[in-house]
Amino acid sequence: MAGQDQNSPPVAELLAAHPFVVGMEEAQVRRVAECVSRVEQFSTDQVIFRSGGVARILYLLRRGDVALEVPAPGSGSRIVGTLHAGDALGWSWLFPPYRWAFDARAMGPTEALIIEGEKLREYASADHELGYQVVWRVAREMADRLQATRLQMLDVYGERP
Amino acid sequence: MQPRQKILVIDDEEVVLDSCLAMLASGDYETTTATDGEEGLRLAAEISPDLVFVDLKMPGLPGMEVLERLRAADSTSVAIVITGYATVSLAVEAMKRGAFDFLPKPFTPDEFREMVRRGLERRVEVLVQARERAVAQAAGPLPGAAAGPMAPIPCRVLGRWEETHDTVSLALDPPPGWRGFRPGQFNMLYAFGIGESAISISGDPADESRLLHTIRKVGKVTESLASLQRGDVIGVRGPFGTPWPLGYAAGRDVVVVAGGIGLAPLRPAIHELLANRDHYNRVLILIGARTSADLLYPEEIQEWRGRFDVDLQVTLDSATGGWRGRVGVVTTLIPRAEFDADQAVGMVVGPEIMMRFAAAELLHRGMSPSRLFVSMERNMKCGIGLCGHCQVGSKFVCRDGAVFGYDEAETMFQVREV
Ligand SMILES: Cc1cc2nc3c(=O)[nH]c(=O)nc-3n(C[C@H](O)[C@H](O)[C@H](O)COP(=O)(O)OP(=O)(O)OC[C@H]3O[C@@H](n4cnc5c(N)ncnc54)[C@H](O)[C@@H]3O)c2cc1C
Ligand code: FES
Numbered sequence: 001m002a003g004q005d006q007n008s009p010p011v012a013e014l015l016a017a018h019p020f021v022v023g024m025e026e027a028q029v030r031r032v033a034e035c036v037s038r039v040e041q042f043s044t045d046q047v048i049f050r051s052g053g054v055a056r057i058l059y060l061l062r063r064g065d066v067a068l069e070v071p072a073p074g075s076g077s078r079i080v081g082t083l084h085a086g087d088a089l090g091w092s093w094l095f096p097p098y099r100w101a102f103d104a105r106a107m108g109p110t111e112a113l114i115i116e117g118e119k120l121r122e123y124a125s126a127d128h129e130l131g132y133q134v135v136w137r138v139a140r141e142m143a144d145r146l147q148a149t150r151l152q153m154l155d156v157y158g159e160r161p
Numbered sequence: 162m163q164p165r166q167k168i169l170v171i172d173d174e175e176v177v178l179d180s181c182l183a184m185l186a187s188g189d190y191e192t193t194t195a196t197d198g199e200e201g202l203r204l205a206a207e208i209s210p211d212l213v214f215v216d217l218k219m220p221g222l223p224g225m226e227v228l229e230r231l232r233a234a235d236s237t238s239v240a241i242v243i244t245g246y247a248t249v250s251l252a253v254e255a256m257k258r259g260a261f262d263f264l265p266k267p268f269t270p271d272e273f274r275e276m277v278r279r280g281l282e283r284r285v286e287v288l289v290q291a292r293e294r295a296v297a298q299a300a301g302p303l304p305g306a307a308a309g310p311m312a313p314i315p316c317r318v319l320g321r322w323e324e325t326h327d328t329v330s331l332a333l334d335p336p337p338g339w340r341g342f343r344p345g346q347f348n349m350l351y352a353f354g355i356g357e358s359a360i361s362i363s364g365d366p367a368d369e370s371r372l373l374h375t376i377r378k379v380g381k382v383t384e385s386l387a388s389l390q391r392g393d394v395i396g397v398r399g400p401f402g403t404p405w406p407l408g409y410a411a412g413r414d415v416v417v418v419a420g421g422i423g424l425a426p427l428r429p430a431i432h433e434l435l436a437n438r439d440h441y442n443r444v445l446i447l448i449g450a451r452t453s454a455d456l457l458y459p460e461e462i463q464e465w466r467g468r469f470d471v472d473l474q475v476t477l478d479s480a481t482g483g484w485r486g487r488v489g490v491v492t493t494l495i496p497r498a499e500f501d502a503d504q505a506v507g508m509v510v511g512p513e514i515m516m517r518f519a520a521a522e523l524l525h526r527g528m529s530p531s532r533l534f535v536s537m538e539r540n541m542k543c544g545i546g547l548c549g550h551c552q553v554g555s556k557f558v559c560r561d562g563a564v565f566g567y568d569e570a571e572t573m574f575q576v577r578e579v
Contacts, residue, residue, distance in 0.1 A: 007484040076483040081489050086497065106483055144493075152478045156192060156515040157421030157451050 011036050016114055018060045019086045020137055029132050030114035035120040036113050048089070050102045055092035057116050063086050065112025068102040081145065082107065091138045094119025166281055169206055171201030171227060172190045172216035177266070178529065179287045181214070184270045185277065187558045194533070198222030202230055206555070209235065212280040214264070216490045217244040217251065222531055225258055226409055232259035233403045234561060234569075235561075237291050239284045241276055257408065268487055313396025318389050319371055325455050326456065328422065329387040329461045331364070333372040336397050342366060343404035345536060350374060351396030352385040358385070359559070361426035362400060372397070375425035375457065401544045403511055405430040405508055406534060414443040414500040416528075418519045420491050420511025423455045424448060426536050426563075427510050429438035431465065438470055443500055446473040449491025449515070453477060453484060463539040491515065493521035504526035504534055507567075510536045533567035 012033040015021060021029045027087050037055055044139070048059065048066060052070040059066075063085050078104065092100050094117065124131035168190050170181045178194040185192045193208060195201035198215075201221050205213060213231055217224035224242065243253040245266040252263045261283050262529050264276050321331050342362050343349075351357040364373030378387045389395060408428060414437040415434060417428045434444050446465060450456040456475065466473045474494050476487035487494070491511070507523045511515050516535045523533055540556040542550040546560030552572045556562070565573070 035575075065487070067484075067488065068480070079480040079484060079488045081483065082487045084487070084497070086479075105482075148493045149487050149517075151492065151518060154514065155451065155478070156490060156512060156518070157423075157449060157455070157478070158512075 001006070013040065013059070014039065014062065014087060016147050018062065018113065020060050020088045025131050029133045029134055031123050031127065031130055032102040032115065032120065032134075035123065037116050038113055038114050040114050042112070044106060044108050046106045046110075048104040048106060048110075048112075050103050051100050055090060055098045058091065058093055058115040058120065059089035059090055059104075059112040060118050061116060062086050062111045062113060065107040067105050067107050069105060070128065081148070083102045088137065088141055090117075091142065094121065094135070094138055118160060165189055165213070167191045167193070167210040168214070168277065168282075169193045169195065169201065169204055169208065169210035170214045171195045171198060171219070171224075173219040174216070177243075177424070178295060181256065181273065184273050184367075187504070188274075188277070190277075196339050198227040199222065201227055202234070205231055205238070206234060207515070210240065211284045213238060213240045214243050214275065214276075215240055215260075217242055217255065225254065226256040226406075226531065229406060229409055230245060230258055230566060231565075233566075236560070237284070237287045239280050239287060241280050241570070244527070267274060293570035313349070313357070315394045316372070316397045318391055318393045318395065320391055321389060324375060324457050328375060328377045328457065330375045330396075331386070331389060332364075333374070333395070333397065335369065335372045338373070339369075340368060341400075342372075342400035342429070343429060344407065344433050345405040345426060346400035346402045347403065347426070347544075347563060348372070348374065348397050348399030350376075350386055351398070352382055352389070352481045353394070353396060355385040356382040357396070357398075357542075358382040359401075359538075359544060359563075361536075361563075363425040363428050364432075364450070366429050367436060368372055375422070375428075377422045401559055403562055406506065407433055410506040411440045412436075412442060413532075414445070414447045415441050415505045416447065416495075416498065416505055416523065417498050418447045418449075418491060418495070418507065418509040418511075418523075420449045420515040420519070421455065422457070422535075423510030423515070424513075427508060428458065428461075430508060435465065435468070435471065439447070443505075444471050445498055446471060446499055447491055447498065448473070448475045448493045449511070450475070451478045453480060464519040474498070492518045492522045495519065495526060498526075500526075505532065507533040508535075509533070513538075517574060518572070524567075531566060534564055535567055535570045536563045537565055537570060537573060538563065 003087045012068045015033050015036055016029055066083045068081045069079050069119055110157060124134050170178055172178055173196050182192055189213055193204055195204050197219055215224045215227050228240055231240050239261045241262045241264055242260045243264045243266055268531045316336050317334040319334050321334045324330050344366055347359050347361045350360045351355050360374045360376055363375040376383050376387050378384045434441055465471055476489050476491055476494055480488050505528055508529055511517050520533060537558050539551040541559050542548045547559045551558040
């Protein structure tokens with residue numbers, strides 16, 4: 001694991017405890033662990049990435065809350081969704097043009113495992129079993145988010161029976 | 162010819178069922194048996210028995226819950242509990258949940274027949290009382306006679322405040338003789354000259370000094386109720402409807418899910434849960450609102466959130482950068498919420514579409530539909546099961562609900578109002 005030999009057992013352990021890899025085989029988790037470059041801390045209101053920026057990283061949140069935002073001229077920003085410990089943040093690293101669609105901002109002290117997206121992409125295309133596991137998880141996350149977004153659009157609290 | 166009286170016996174032991182059948186064979190009864198609670202409740206809904214025997218200790222749906230739900234489905238039902246481990250405290254608990262009497266196992270044929278006689282006598286009494294009430298109501302209150310449940314009692318507005326841009330709370334002086342309410346119940350509020358609406362009681366059941374209602378302006382009656390001022394007078398009938406199953410929830414995890422105005426009918430239940438916090442295991446309160454400006458009771462939410470023994474989460478559909486909480490619909494809180502789905506009780510209120518999705522998530526977590534409760538809204542007129550306005554299938558929302566078990570509610574969701 002790049003530059004992390006001393007720390008590799010803890011990082012691997014941290015990864016193994018994250019819901020993202022639950023259900024993967026041990027060997028697959030080890031491959032994902034090879035893509036973890038570090039554990040990173042973000043302070044309150046620190047911007048994690050900005051929309052339009054190049055998307056290189058999958059963030060596996062261990063602690064804290066993250067707001068996905070769009071800048072809204074005149075009124076600061078609008079939060080379109082929040083992510084929390086146990087969630088995987090960001091899938092733009094998986095698909096061209098590899099650009100973030102939203103801003104991500106830590107809402108409080110936040111900690112994430114940083115996974116190098118490019119490396120994980122390479123591993124995934126070389127090993128389709130691993131690729132399936134990774135893409136399945138991203139797809140599930142996207143499906144959940146899509147469902148939640150649809151409900152948000154339906155304005156479920158305003159509707160009368 | 163008199164129709165034969167119907168007896169239903171619910172017990173998981175075949176021998177008990179067989180011996181009950183044998184003991185009743187000589188009488189002129191129509192006897193039906195069920196080997197578990199679910200089947201028993203289904204049969205009860207189908208045949209409307211005059212008398213039900215319920216074994217307390219059965220695999221699956223517990224006898225206590227069967228009792229409570231028999232009662233909720235038909236307030237004239239008469240149930241007798243049978244059990245192998247009779248204790249006074251169990252008997253008291255069963256009575257609280259609507260049992261008429263208690264029969265310890267093993268029992269002799271004479272003891273059993275005596276119970277049947279007493280139970281059927283009770284049933285006749287209950288039916289006569291119900292008919293008398295209905296006749297009195299249909300005739301309307303006599304001048305000078307005590308007002309019946311169809312006559313609104315004038316009540317003064319003690320206070321009025323805006324909760325959100327379209328929602329107002331009213332504090333009313335309780336009507337004379339008001340004997341309190343149970344969380345989940347509603348009143349019919351009458352804006353004189355305009356009309357009447359069903360509105361849940363939204364205050365603390367322990368506060369007898371005022372009666373709180375939270376009203377969202379959606380049409381003529383609610384607009385007019387919401388525009389009342391301190392000192393104005395409105396008509397009140399109630400309390401009506403079934404309560405939240407707070408007794409049944411004792412000792413269990415309780416998951417309260419409220420969307421929008423749905424927090425109003427749940428607030429009394431939350432007060433009671435917190436006032437008797439040691440009766441329950443984990444208490445989770447999951448609240449969803451459109452924006453922070455649409456959130457009801459923000460100060461109380463803050464207070465509840467400050468308690469170490471409550472897990473309270475608020476999520477908004479949309480927020481500006483300053484919001485520190487979650488964004489997403491309330492259903493997204495359920496997959497990660499910490500509760501034991503095997504025993505937890507769920508209480509959900511919001512618009513139907515929200516209740517359906519919240520219920521789907523709770524069931525997906527493994528919560529049994531028999532432990533999930535929702536409060537239904539239908540247009541009402543009489544509020545007491547006479548006019549049929551609120552009828553959905555075989556149920557009257559005003560009398561059989563508005564709090565329903567989800568197994569029942571789910572079929573009602575499909576039925577469109579006419
Ligand atoms: C058991 C029960 C408890 C309730 N508790 C509350 C409460 O605590 N606070 C509150 O604000 N409201 C509550 N309601 C809903 C309330 O009764 C209705 O909103 C009200 O009767 C509407 O009357 P209106 O004349 O103002 O509107 P209408 O002119 O009758 O209707 C205006 C719009 O609202 C819709 N609507 C009418 N009645 C209902 C209804 N029952 N449910 C949903 N939509 C309806 C109509 O389709 C129409 O689009 C409850 C309803 C029930 C059955
Ligand atoms: S409102 Fe009349 S029967 Fe329910």
